[in-house]
Amino acid sequence: MYGYQIIKELERRSQGYFKFKEGTLYPALHRLEKAGLILGKWQLLTNGRPRRYYHITAKGRSKLAVERLQWQDFLKAMDLIFQPAGY
Amino acid sequence: MTTALSHYLEVIRDNLRIDLPEESEVISELETHIEDRLQELKEAGISEEEATKTCLGLLGSAKVIARQIYEAHSQGSWQQALLASMPHLLFGILFALNWWHHISWLSVVLILVIGTAIYGWWHGKPTWVFPWLGYSLIPVAVVGLLLPHLPKGWTLLTIPLYFALALWWLFCIVVQTTRRDWLFSSLMLLPMPIIIGWFLTVAPDGRLTETSLQRVYYFAPWIGLSFLILALTIAAFIRLRQRWLRIALLIISGLLTLTMVAYYAGGRLSLSTFVGLILVMWGLFLIPPLLERWLRRGGGRLKRRRSYRPPVQMAN
Numbered sequence: 001m002y003g004y005q006i007i008k009e010l011e012r013r014s015q016g017y018f019k020f021k022e023g024t025l026y027p028a029l030h031r032l033e034k035a036g037l038i039l040g041k042w043q044l045l046t047n048g049r050p051r052r053y054y055h056i057t058a059k060g061r062s063k064l065a066v067e068r069l070q071w072q073d074f075l076k077a078m079d080l081i082f083q084p085a086g087y
Numbered sequence: 088m089t090t091a092l093s094h095y096l097e098v099i100r101d102n103l104r105i106d107l108p109e110e111s112e113v114i115s116e117l118e119t120h121i122e123d124r125l126q127e128l129k130e131a132g133i134s135e136e137e138a139t140k141t142c143l144g145l146l147g148s149a150k151v152i153a154r155q156i157y158e159a160h161s162q163g164s165w166q167q168a169l170l171a172s173m174p175h176l177l178f179g180i181l182f183a184l185n186w187w188h189h190i191s192w193l194s195v196v197l198i199l200v201i202g203t204a205i206y207g208w209w210h211g212k213p214t215w216v217f218p219w220l221g222y223s224l225i226p227v228a229v230v231g232l233l234l235p236h237l238p239k240g241w242t243l244l245t246i247p248l249y250f251a252l253a254l255w256w257l258f259c260i261v262v263q264t265t266r267r268d269w270l271f272s273s274l275m276l277l278p279m280p281i282i283i284g285w286f287l288t289v290a291p292d293g294r295l296t297e298t299s300l301q302r303v304y305y306f307a308p309w310i311g312l313s314f315l316i317l318a319l320t321i322a323a324f325i326r327l328r329q330r331w332l333r334i335a336l337l338i339i340s341g342l343l344t345l346t347m348v349a350y351y352a353g354g355r356l357s358l359s360t361f362v363g364l365i366l367v368m369w370g371l372f373l374i375p376p377l378l379e380r381w382l383r384r385g386g387g388r389l390k391r392r393r394s395y396r397p398p399v400q401m402a403n
Contacts, residue, residue, distance in 0.1 A: 002119075004119075004120050021146065021148075022120065022146050023147040026116060026152065027156045030113075031159040034162075049122070050119070051119050052112070052115075052116045052119070
């Protein structure tokens, strides 16, 4: 995926909830790339324009699995807290 | 692309202060993003002017983006930190072990310093090269120290010429470094007031005599210690991400090391000399940013090579 595509996808999947300053996505992508979690590669499009596509790395996948697990635990805990008393 | 969007990208470029290949990749990526967004807005029937305005609003502050990208790229590895602090370490060891008077060791260190500085200068001026570059000015200083030992007439004749050439050389290097990032000029020149401080401690009249060499023997451990502090400062500088922290680190470390020099000099540095050195130290942090502003404004608009294109492959 490329930067613009990621923004559109985030917006679509969150049903418009996630709307942030688009320029700030790139520092985040560069930080992830520096940490070896994603890899950016330039590709030349048929119209002659270069575009940078990002792919998740093996390190990124394992990090994502850990983060996802933590997030699910957090959500579970929040659900328990917000349950009405007596349940 | 409209003038407003080109200006937006120019502001980002001016504030990025990262290596040239990385800078070009960042700008190309943002350019593609802007083109994608503009195309979408125009397809929705929005005028070019309105599309530009919307696009700029959606992107966010150019300076904030540049700062965040700088922070993503600025942190060097531990290897780079070691490489950058190496010249300070080498000189620190030379003095700490009192090997500074062995011509062989001194020559090896100087050749290493000059060789590494030339190599780094012609290979994209990476961050680690700037401390080496500062030490490569030592031969110029040594020539200046030898001038008072020439026959009287020659000294008077050569000193004005030497100062003009040495200052011109220093100015050229500082300008080139400031074009990369003014903070690197400060980093490069940081040891200067400290070295001047030690020199004035051992040779108050500006001439290296037998007595001053004996004083170097006496002060060598403290001279070594000040170089080791500089080495630690540079290593921390390379590892830090935030620009303001880097600036604060250089200022605090520079002033503390200079105070340490005055303390161990044991009254050999007068108060006025110490104040003069403090002013030189402040000059290191005030002149480079002012020079950068001047270079950006006038005929000296920053002329970094911008012909680099990102490495691309055909999309499937």
